[in-house]
Amino acid sequence: MAIGDLIRGLREARGWSQGRLASALNDRHGTSLTREYISRWERSKVVPGDFYLACLSSVLDVPLAVLEGEVNRRNFLFNAAATAIAPVVASDLLTSGFAARLQAGPSADDWEGKLSTYGTEYMSLGASDIQRRVSGELVVVQQQLDDPRLWSVASRLMTLYAKTFPGSDGSKAVSWYRMAAKAADESRDEQTRVWVRGRAAIALGYEGASLGVADMLADQAIAISGKRPSLGLLNAIMGKAHAAAIRGDHAQARNLLTDGRRIFDSAASYEQTSDYAVPYWRMNVFTSLLAARLGDEKTAVDAQDAARRELPAELPRFVTHLEMHRGLMLARSGDKAGGVAYARAAMEALPPEKHSLTLRMLMEEIEA
Known part of the structure; x- marks a missing residue:
């Protein structure tokens, strides 16, 4: 992917026009x-230099060089840190990165x-x-990617x-x-490749966001x-089920829930x-929201009661999910x-301090 295609894709993902992006850059960085x-x-008629890449990183909140490796990662990190990160924080990050490279790191x-x-x-x-x-x-693990096992670590981070x-x-x-999925592929570890995609799918599906991407990553995990x-496959199936429910395809959502329960019986975790775990209570949290979206009150209430019976006391945020x-x-x-x-x-x-982005998005869904 050319850098021009990447800039256009990121702009369109925000729903911005070219004029809006220009205005945002001018307002924040004093450009013209x-x-x-x-x-x-x-259109790749002009390639933005380091200064403009740093400005784009700040305005779009995305490390462009890291996404596709179109420019030198270390140079980009330095420029982004210089413009978008407080100097003390930038110094700490850069020190950690170079120390990891020079001393082999963890x-x-x-x-x-x-x-x-x-x-x-x-x-x-x-x-x-x-x-x-x-x-x-x-920043640290980026310096250690000569080892495929650390691509697995990086993808999960x-x-x-x-x-x-x-x-x-x-x-x-x-x-x-998307980048995590590519990093997982570099690990050449099937379990990592499936888990990363499945975790992304259930996160997006549960939040009701970017459903096309949730489906795509789930399908990749299944394949x-x-x-x-x-557990990766279980997350993928449940993410796909939530996407189907939100789209109104209740039959597919119910079929996927059946598949998810079957996989859970084989892959459930004790942690x-x-x-990284999906124990009995968490599977019921997934089921509770899915059933609520389907309008299946009995299944939802049964799942909520089952989750509460086993939900650890130190995780009150998930009680809030159920409520x-x-x-x-x-x-x-009605x-x-x-x-x-x-x-x-x-x-x-x-x-x-215990609120999560997912809870806020659930609130928006209820209000809508």
């Missing part, structure tokens, strides 16, 4: 670009330990804290990083999910796995508090005001 100049970039086993910790912390921490920390880890952006923002979350039961599913059921049954009030009360009962 015109719509025609943006057009010349997109071992593959060390990285697996870090991923396990992040998997647990994601379930209770806020998106901004996770985003800040994982961005630093990505990218997936987690993508989860800290709203899935409805195609220029952020979706771009990171790679050959339908061999795994209760990790983003908001009830708010969605009320709104879909009591929109009651459903919105119920969901808002559930959100307000949860400390603000």
Whole structure:
């Protein structure tokens, strides 16, 4: 993909015109670009230099060089850090990156330990804290990609990083999910390739965002796995089920739920508090929202009750998920005001620092 095609795709993902992009660049960075100049970039008549790449990174909130490797990654990181990141933070990131390259960095086993910790912390921490920390880890692991095992680490970190952006923002979350899938392919590990795509599919499907991408990644996971039961395949199937329900294809959604339950019976995990696990309570959270979207009140309530019986006390955010599913059921049954009030009360009962982007998107769905 040429850099011009990439700029156009990111602009269109935001729903911006060329004039709007030019105005955003001019307002934020004091440039004097015109719509025609943006057009010349997109048609590859002119290639933006380092300064304009940094400006584009800041305005579009996407590391363009990293997405497709069209420009030198280290040069781009330096320029982006210089314009879009506070100097102290930029210094820390650059120091970590070069230190990892010069000193070999953490071992593959060390990285697996870090991923396990992040998997647990994601379930209770806020998106901004996770985003800040994982961005630093990505700078470090980027320097160690001579080892295929570390492509597996990088792809899973990218997936987690993508989860800290709203899935409805195609220029952020979706771009990171796509890049995570490519990184997983570099690992040459089937389990990683399936899990990364499946996790992205369930994230987008659960949020009700970018459904075409959710379907695409789910289909890729299914094809790679050959339908061999795994947590990645389970996530893919359930993500595809949510996408079908939102589109109004209730028959397909129900069939996929049946498939998901069958895969869960073979692949369920005993770990209760990790983003890398799908225990009984979490499968019921997936089912609860799906049934609420389908208008199947009995299945939804049964799933909510089953989830509550086993949901760990240290994960109150997921209790809020279940309460908001009830708010969605009320709104879909015709009591929109009651459903919105119920969901808002559930959100307000949860400390603000534990709110997630997914909960906010659920609130928007109920209000709509």
